[in-house]
Amino acid sequence: MSEPVIVVHGGAGNIPDNRDQPKFDGILTAIRKAYATYQKTSSITDACQVAVEYMEDEPAFNAGRGSVLNLKGEIEMEALIMEGKDMKAGSVTGVRNIAHPIALARKVMENTPHVFLMGASANEFAEKMGFETVSDDYLMTSDARIGLDNFFKSGSEPTTTEIGHGGVGTVGAIGMDANSGHMISCTSTGGITGKMAGRVGDTPVPGAGGYCDNNVGTISTTGHGDSIMRYCLAQRIMQNLENGDTPDIAAQKACDGMSARVGGSAGAIVISKSGEIGIGFSSPKMAWAFLKNGIIYYGIRKGEQFTVKL
Numbered sequence: 001m002s003e004p005v006i007v008v009h010g011g012a013g014n015i016p017d018n019r020d021q022p023k024f025d026g027i028l029t030a031i032r033k034a035y036a037t038y039q040k041t042s043s044i045t046d047a048c049q050v051a052v053e054y055m056e057d058e059p060a061f062n063a064g065r066g067s068v069l070n071l072k073g074e075i076e077m078e079a080l081i082m083e084g085k086d087m088k089a090g091s092v093t094g095v096r097n098i099a100h101p102i103a104l105a106r107k108v109m110e111n112t113p114h115v116f117l118m119g120a121s122a123n124e125f126a127e128k129m130g131f132e133t134v135s136d137d138y139l140m141t142s143d144a145r146i147g148l149d150n151f152f153k154s155g156s157e158p159t160t161t162e163i164g165h166g167g168v169g170t171v172g173a174i175g176m177d178a179n180s181g182h183m184i185s186c187t188s189t190g191g192i193t194g195k196m197a198g199r200v201g202d203t204p205v206p207g208a209g210g211y212c213d214n215n216v217g218t219i220s221t222t223g224h225g226d227s228i229m230r231y232c233l234a235q236r237i238m239q240n241l242e243n244g245d246t247p248d249i250a251a252q253k254a255c256d257g258m259s260a261r262v263g264g265s266a267g268a269i270v271i272s273k274s275g276e277i278g279i280g281f282s283s284p285k286m287a288w289a290f291l292k293n294g295i296i297y298y299g300i301r302k303g304e305q306f307t308v309k310l
């Protein structure tokens with residue numbers, strides 16, 4: 001059995017230095033959990049879902065528990081899953097009071113004829129699918145509350161806060177089953193601090209927050225969602241791959257192109273159909289990690305890379 005390719009990110013933006021270690025701890029554990037799941041189930045989809053669910057549980061990330069707050073001080077979460085064989089996708093937006101939006105997105109992909117469910121109807125569907133309700137108190141961390149307070153104090157516009165105050169980021173996991181070439185993309189977020197209630201970001205939108213096609217590659221993005229959507233960031237990266245760029249160049253070129261053309265900053269993780277990995281970001285930082293031949297490679301700043309044994 002060949003080893004799977006698994007890459008995760010823990011968000012792009014102006015991440016304060018004191019958040020580096022919690023992010024490293026989170027992404028390394030996410031990779032380990034994904035690998036253990038793959039060994040048990042041989043499913044790259046299960047593996048990436050488990051990685052994202054773990055980060056949704058971790059308050060160091062802006063997804064599930066730890067999600068940032070909107071202008072009304074509420075949590076509205078979003079997620080996208082897409083698989084590369086038949087290019088099926090499942091998305092949710094504006095969901096509340098569940099622990100794992102990525103699991104709900106998968107239910108949309110596998111148990112409905114649709115791609116995208118929103119708000120109260122998405123929550124109704126979650127209930128039907130047997131999801132447990134979690135309280136606002138469980139999801140809402142003190143960092144998220146402080147983030148919104150700081151947002152109001154500084155009079156920021158959501159467009160200039162990038163990933164929002166509090167320095168926590170969206171999460172993503174992409175993977176490739178090296179035996180079958182099958183690929184998956186999973187992304188989950190609370191959005192950006194101080195977003196309007198009802199604001200939909202890039203994360204649940206195929207072609208913006210993620211994309212997956214076994215014939216080309218798999219992608220998960222993070223960063224300023226309103227910019228990412230306008231630029232169709234994931235789709236741009238796909239185009240670059242199709243035009244022959246390596247995944248690293250495909251990702252970096254598209255993130256830089258977005259920042260230059262529409263503003264904002266972003267990051268992306270990429271696996272090409274040949275199993276090559278790409279990491280790119282136009283933000284000051286993005287937490288990323290991948291697994292190769294029993295070694296985990298990880299980093300958060302440009303040009304920086306650490307390694308640790310699986």
Ligand SMILES: NC(=O)C[C@H](N)C(=O)O
Binds near residue numbers: 062169201221222224
């Ligand atoms: N941290 C993030 O990646 C935020 C997300 N892309 C959004 O704008 O909703």
